[in-house]
Amino acid sequence: MSQTSAAPAPAREQWTGQVGFILSAIGSAVGLGNIWRFPGVAYENGGGAFLIPYLVALLTAGIPILFLDYAIGHRFRGSAPTAFRRLGGRSGRWLESLGWFQVAIAFVIGLYYTAVIAWALSFFVFSFDLRWGDDATAFFVEDYLQVSEPGFSLQFVPSVLIPLVLVWVAVIIVLALGVAKGLQRVNVIALPVLMIAFLVLVVRALFLDGAGEGLTALFTPNWAALADPNVWIAAYSQIFFSLSIAFGIMVTYASYRKRRSNLTTPGLVVAFANSSFEILAGIGVFATLGFFAHQQNVAVSELEGISGPILSFVTFPAIVSEMPGGTLFGLLFFGALTLAGFTSLISVLQVVSAAVQEKFGLTPRAAAVLLGGVSAVLSVIGFGTTTGLITLDTVDHYANNIGIVLSAVLVTILVTWVFRRGDELRFHLNALSTFRVGRVWVLLVGVIGPLVLGYMLIQRIVALLIGGYEGYPPLYVAVFGWGTVLFLLAAAVLMAVLPWRRSPDDYVPWPAYEPAAAKGVGR
Template sequence: MARTHQTEAPPREQWTGQIGFIISAIGSAVGLGNIWRFPGVAYENGGGAFLIPYLVALVTAGIPILFLDYAIGHRFRGAAPTALRRLGAPRARWLESLGWFQVAIAFVIGLYYTAVIAWALSYFVFSFDLRWGDDPGGFLQDEYLQRGDPGLSLQFVPGVLIPLAAVWIATIVVLAAGVAKGVQRANLIALPVLFVAFLVLVVRALFLDGAAEGLNALFTPDWAALANPNVWIAAYSQIFFSLSIAFGIMITYASYRRRRSNLTTPGLVVAFANSSFELLAGIGVFATLGFFAFQQGVAVAELEGLTGVGLSFVTFPAIVSQMPGGAIFGCLFFGSLTLAGFTSLISLLQVVSAAVQEKFGLSRPGAALWVGIVSAALSVLFFSTTTGLLALDVVDQWANNIGIVASAVLMCVLIIWVLRRGPELRAHLNAVSTFAVGRIWILLVGLVAPVVLGYMLVSRIVTLIVDGYEDLPGWYLAVFGWGTIVFIVLAAIVVTTLRWSRSPDDFAPWPPLERDTRASEKGASS
């Protein structure tokens, strides 16, 4: 008897169980943005009042799109290009290109995300002797990053290059080890250490002089801010970027789950764990900023550098230099930043590695090695030189605010309205999960999310075209900003046209499942 494609295909990797999947998904969601973005965004958009649009955004967009990713990955059993091609078959196999669009986004983000982790790793070492001295801003720009003018420099910075290489080696090793022995094991080690270290940091921050003033600055509600549409857009933006949704990560992760695996309940756990960590980060960051303001004799509102690179690598080192036991505090902060970044990084690169492995028929170690070497080379070329900081900032703006948002809008519209697969995906979620989703889920994914995210996308494009970005030259934004989007689109088109080494119908989708409460409960414990 002739063997079918499915019997010829090697068995698909799987998580060892539900706990391993949940921990790994939380590790992906909890990243740099939780620590250095959420506190500042909340403070600038209504303080305590911001929690209302934040929770609304979580319920109406974050969790529904997370469920959509889970349903696609689990139902069609593949990385983003494979799963989306199968979803569109037989008449819309072109949907594979959207999957490669998502893979290209993850690839680009991984290039510069690694650089930030390398900075955090360096500053972990610098914390032992407070090497940044009395001028953390000057140390970062002039001595550590050796910042140059906009352009593409080939002058490499050894202080960045060495830790960057170390991060890439660790990433390749984890990916080559596989889903269970590599990605899951790394998260099972790193995530508990991250939470313990960060909790110790927060508790210590709460006992600093001025901590109460910092918390008051963060949580005092400005109810008038709720009438500002930009505050609501900021809430949707924060939820959207922090959950690792709509660019292939959760599709890929869900594809490694067993057939009868609870999807929606773990999704709720992941979503609320991510938001809880953001709230914890807000408490720790603003308690520390309150201390800094107290030391300076100013109000928290007068401080600068409350988000992003400025917060992490300028403001926090300045705080560490002034506080009792600052070296230990610095080690905890930058160690937490490194671990949070690394668990997110391996999820980004797993998206790329899995897609390449399935398309070109490579072994798992072979795909990890190829993806790792190419990514590391480009990462070193663009982000370990004297112009690395500028390139990183611009590429990040375009990849996140245009690339990811466009991916989400396209996925929601195409799947719900063009292909009309919403009922099938909802049925799959309900067949395997203990927490059933109603028809409102289709409405949220098909209408609310694309309308809000579409507005975000259009307004951001208009702003970048009209106002530019950070007073940088137009040619620079064209090359590193819009050029990033052009690269992502072209990469998606080109790779889609390449021939599959093996039929993408291998690892065929699970057949439709009927609602089975007992099986669902069994899946909840698997």
């Protein structure tokens, strides 16, 4: 690959300390999926029994691959494309394309994730006067989103467009301020506020009539479900998507850590904090659903919309309208949803910003304006129109269930089997961290991870090819579903062949890997 300049890179940005990194990593992991996805997934896959495969998935795939991301980002000190190019060495510079594949995933997710935050921000304002009235479904689908049939539309929805633009302005400002003054400062402020608000919400929910029935529905174990392979796949899927792994976020975040930085212990804190928040969200959501079922005089199992956007923007508004002190409950819920989404969003877009900065020699401010401007336009065109909800659903499914899982399969196989870097990264982790990983970590990353994730990927591809997606027209799915996958692959190849403004190979890795001194470490 040609280099247009060998100018030395500027000093790399860094977190101010370990607390700032941990809070930022937790802020990235705790997002919309914790609140609207985990409770429904747990309920539909064995209730209390689901916690067993969930914990197994956390220990055998979630934490090991999280450590892998940390090790790659910290050892090779760069954004995803830079780090993977350096990992590949002289003969494996093509591995940069894997990094750009992850960047492309983050770019696509940022486009539609912003739209959901805009919805949450709107409903936070609507909570002051319970504007959705007596029919929350009609308000969300018809009045607010003005949903039309699947297709491509340029009929913009003003009620979505205004908050969407506001969110993008906020994103550009945070990214332009850089790692310490932007991302870290937002997370240090937003994460404690989010936790306090959600704790208040959960405590209030526990004292609602029918809350006990809701919690019973969530946690009553269905042991027979453990014999269903799909339940285990659901557990791995939830852990995987929730921890923000395998699409560049934790690689990028770890690259901003100082040389002598403990990596594994903060990783455990992040992983268990994320899972704790998911369980807390499950308690709050199902206590509230129990109240709703009690008011409707039906069983919790008879309720519809217990996960996803329908839970957040239809079911919860309907509940808020019926409960005493509903306005405060609505403000807390949609405020927490907005904060959780925003902290995750800036981490997703920092993946793209960091890669663009390093590839083209841009400052954080220039990268933020360029990235934010282009993304905002695409986001408005794609998700600020009357087809935004359906397009979002389709793109999200293909980017997550095919894009991210494919990325994880490739990373685990290439790093451990093709380039044989497993032991080197293990020694790197152990040379810096108080919690040491043994050879079993390489086994989990190089064998268990690819097998489980590969099975998930093949199963999902076959199901989509045979049955389509959600009954949407085949042409629509081909354009917005499979088209998303093709875009990810094309972007990875195109960006990898473009010349670098500054050489990514002119660096010295952290001198943490010393085979002779580290012999036997972590066994």
